[in-house]
Amino acid sequence: MSPILMVGLLQQAVAQNRQISGRVTDRSTGQGLPGVTVLVKGTTTGATTNSDGAYLINVPTDAATLTFSSIGYVNLERAVGSAATIDVALAADTKQLGEVVVSALGLEQRRDEQGTATSRVSGNAVTQSGETSVITGLAGKASGVQITRSSGDPGAGAYIQIRGQNTITGNVQPLIVVDGTPISNSTLGGGVDGVTQQSRLNDINPNDIASIQVLKGASAAALWGSRAASGVLIITTKKGSTAAGKLSVTYGATYSLDKISYQHDLQQSYGRGSGGVAAIGTTNPTTGFTGTNNNANSWGDKLSSRAGGPDDVNTTGAYFQAADGTRYYPVTKKNDRTSYLDKNFDGVFQTGHFLENNLSLSAGDKDGNIFISLSDLNQEGIIRQGSDYRRSTARVNAEKRFNNIVRLGGNFTYSKINSNRIQQGSNTSGST
Incomplete structure (x- = not known):
């Protein structure tokens, strides 16, 4: 070129x-x-x-x-x-700068006028999570908020921790305020002889939530006192707000299935072991159980070496009667070569599910508003029998405005909870 x-x-x-x-x-x-x-x-x-x-x-x-x-x-x-x-x-x-939040006194103010660091989660985000409780529905929705579920039982509570304080044995859960009223998120029971109890937060229908605000830092304690040293969750429920004089009716139903994430590998070569039934290192010729180190973790006889046929049982003594009426007698000698591990697994676990129905009515104009909701949740856990949760709630939020200064409002909430949860730890009285 x-x-x-x-x-x-x-x-x-x-x-x-x-x-x-x-x-x-x-x-x-x-x-x-x-x-x-x-x-x-x-x-x-x-x-x-x-x-x-x-x-x-x-x-x-x-x-x-x-x-x-x-x-x-x-x-x-x-x-x-x-x-x-x-x-x-x-x-x-x-x-953006004029977003309205709820202050410590329950009054609304612009977000940029507050002196605290806040995160706001909408009620729709909690509902769309597919969780049955407000706590677990909040997981992953706000930065700096860690939520740990107590157990997989239906209706079980959860532990909430907002960034800042940490402790090994103490309680650093935040203060929780619902429409200006503090409520408890503490759980009762647990340990080796109890069940994981639910939180009072579970009594709230997630579909009634308008927004959840998370207040972090020492400035939250300045507004709410020493109880808010670990942060504050401010939950605001919905109010009636539609076109003047018109009634809005909303109905929704949710059905969900729960399955265990995975099944542990199970051996099917040896029978049940038991310490003390035979001398250490030897096999009891009657029961076929092998004694090893005299503890319950020892293995039993090899299934392929059994004689075959029904087991020999003692029908003259005590027995266990199952829910279906079947009686189980003590085994005196193992003959059956069948492994029942898979069958027993399915006898304990199932596909959990829940069905939730929600109905709400909302109306309002310049002089006042009203919000009414009814909800029913029926849940079965992944453990067969003794793991279920039923929650029925009703809520009425009403407000009357007489002028720009004077207004009268009231909230009414009804919750009926029925729940069964599996006993935890080493307590054999609750074992499946």
Whole structure:
């Protein structure tokens, strides 16, 4: 390629672009805005404003529009035309900065006016999680909030911890406030001789939740006192709000299935072992059990070496009668070569499920509003028998406004809970 032709191509490439400069300011203060993104609309060509709000960008000659965007401000577009300098002023995004939250006194105020770090989770996000309780539905929805479920039993509670304090044996659960009333999330029971009890938070129908606010840091304690040293969860329930004079009716039903995540590998070569029935290292010739180290973890005889046929049992003594009426007598000699491990597994576990029905009515106008909800949840756990949960709730939230200053409101909640949970630990009285 000749030098003259190369120079001509370079001159043509330069001619296809031109520079545009300018300054981006805050419309309310007039101060320059740093970090504003300036892009040629429809392309990836762009630039960023400096600390004084100034920018310089190379744009194609056929560029028609520049876009200006920054967090907290309304995006702006400006036609390029033939101008070499384009100055713009961005307006604050009042919709974002004016988000309403509930303060410690139960009053609504703008989020940017609060002195606390907050995270807000909508009621729809909790409901769409598919969980049956408010606590577990909040898991993964707010930063810095750790939720640990007590057990897999239906209706079991959960432990909540907000970033900040940590302890090995103490309780650092946050203060929980529902419509201005503190409630408890503590659990009773547990250990080796009890069951994991549910939290009072489980009594709330997740479909009644309008929003959940998470207050973090020491400033939360400044508003709510020493009980809020570990943070605060502010739960606000729904209120009636529809077009003036109209009634809104909503019905929803949810059906869910629960299965165990995996099944442990089970051996099917040896029978049940038991310590003390034979001398250590020997086999009892009557029962076929092998004594090893005199503990319950010893193995039994090999199934393939048994004689075959029904086991020999003692029908003259005590027996166990199952729920279906079948009687089981003590085995005196093992003959059956069949392994019942898989059968016993299915006899303990099942596919859990729950069915939830929700009905709500909402109405309101400039003088007042009312919200009514009814809910019924019926859940069966993955453990057969003794693992179920039934929750029936009713809620009425009403408010009457007499003028801009005086208003009268009231909340009514009814919850009926029936639940059975599996005993934990080494207590054999609750073993399946």
